[in-house]
Amino acid sequence: MFEFLASIFGYLLSILYNLVNNYGLAIILFTVIIKLLLLPLSIKQQRTMKKSAKLQEKMKIIQFKYKNDPEKMNQEIMSLYKNEKMSPFSGCLTAIVQFLLLLSIFYLVRNPLTYMQKIPTDDINKYVNQMQEEGKEISKAYPEIDLIREADWLKEKNPEDTGIDKLKIQMEFLGLDLNKVPQQNMTDYTVYIIPILYILSSFISIRMTTAMQQKQNKEKIIDGKTGEAEENKETEMDAVMQTNKMMSWMMPIMSISIAFVAPLGLALYWLMSNLLMILERLALDKFIKQEDGEEEN
Numbered sequence: 631m632f633e634f635l636a637s638i639f640g641y642l643l644s645i646l647y648n649l650v651n652n653y654g655l656a657i658i659l660f661t662v663i664i665k666l667l668l669l670p671l672s673i674k675q676q677r678t679m680k681k682s683a684k685l686q687e688k689m690k691i692i693q694f695k696y697k698n699d700p701e702k703m704n705q706e707i708m709s710l711y712k713n714e715k716m717s718p719f720s721g722c723l724t725a726i727v728q729f730l731l732l733l734s735i736f737y738l739v740r741n742p743l744t745y746m747q748k749i750p751t752d753d754i755n756k757y758v759n760q761m762q763e764e765g766k767e768i769s770k771a772y773p774e775i776d777l778i779r780e781a782d783w784l785k786e787k788n789p790e791d792t793g794i795d796k797l798k799i800q801m802e803f804l805g806l807d808l809n810k811v812p813q814q815n816m817t818d819y820t821v822y823i824i825p826i827l828y829i830l831s832s833f834i835s836i837r838m839t840t841a842m843q844q845k846q847n848k849e850k851i852i853d854g855k856t857g858e859a860e861e862n863k864e865t866e867m868d869a870v871m872q873t874n875k876m877m878s879w880m881m882p883i884m885s886i887s888i889a890f891v892a893p894l895g896l897a898l899y900w901l902m903s904n905l906l907m908i909l910e911r912l913a914l915d916k917f918i919k920q921e922d923g924e925e926e927n
Contacts, residue, residue, distance in 0.1 A: 633745075635734035639664075640745030643738065647746065647799070654803025657739075657895055661902040664731070665910065671727060672910055685710065739896040743774040747796045757784055757797070772811060775893055779809050801895070808895040824897045825889035831904035838911060 642663065647656040665672075688710055696703035743749045758773050761780060764787070768776050777784070781797035788794060801809040805820070812821040889897045 632733045632737050636737035636745045639734060639738050644746045651800055653799055653801050653808055657898050658902055661899055665906045673914060735899060739893060740772060741774050749796055753793055772893060775809055811893050812890040824894050824901055828889050828897050828901040831901055835904050835908055
């Protein structure tokens with residue numbers, strides 16, 4: 631599945647690369663196109679989140695009313711979802727799509743010769759074996775990245791092999807070599823620029839999400855007038871805030887481990903995705919608020 635999607639995405643990335651002749655620019659354009667293709671799903675997800683927040687009040691009343699009858703409570707909750715034309719699993723589709731996208735693009739950027747340049751596996755293995763025989767260092771995790779780095783050396787050794795020309799990908803972007811893996815180039819300060827920007831953007835994105843959730847939960851508490859249910863909401867609010875606080879710290883820490891062991895091309899994609907996600911979230915939040923206002927009027 632991941633290899634198939636990586637191959638499909640590879641055709642798009644190849645077209646963009648041939649258009650701009652720069653891997654970094656191609657990655658940025660690729661990210662924008664993917665975001666535009668997923669925009670309808672993002673809009674649906676944002677609307678679902680807003681609608682789910684409104685349903686929480688009704689669900690709390692049902693849970694309080696039927697707290698001693700779990701079967702009846704579940705029936706009423708399912709009826710509520712049915713009447714509001716929502717599914718309890720509506721958020722799963724977005725999570726699945728994001729997971730598939732994440733791993734597929736990781737495969738693509740990790741193996742650009744296979745999925746973007748469409749070089750046969752036998753040819754790649756032949757070049758890898760030649761480099762190993764000549765004492766060149768080849769990474770087990772990113773052999774194709776090493777082949778791109780050593781393309782000129784391979785061409786000198788095999789001047790009549792025209793297939794080597796496809797190994798030459800313009801990886802220089804704004805003075806940065808997207809071919810490098812931070813973990814393998816610890817003394818080169820330039821390899822930290824994109825991962826650090828990626829981590830900062832992840833932190834901002836998570837903090838933004840947390841702030842929105844806290845605002846929604848505070849509004850629920852202010853509007854709540856149901857006695858014991860209100861106390862339960864306050865307790866839940868504290869738990870949510872503590873969870874969000876932990877996530878705000880844990881996710882950037884996890885991002886560090888990922889960004890520093892992946893090629894900079896992948897980190898650039900993640901960075902652009904985060905920046906576009908932040909802009910998208912702000913725009914959709916404003917759009918949906920205006921849409922809700924029109925519906926209420």
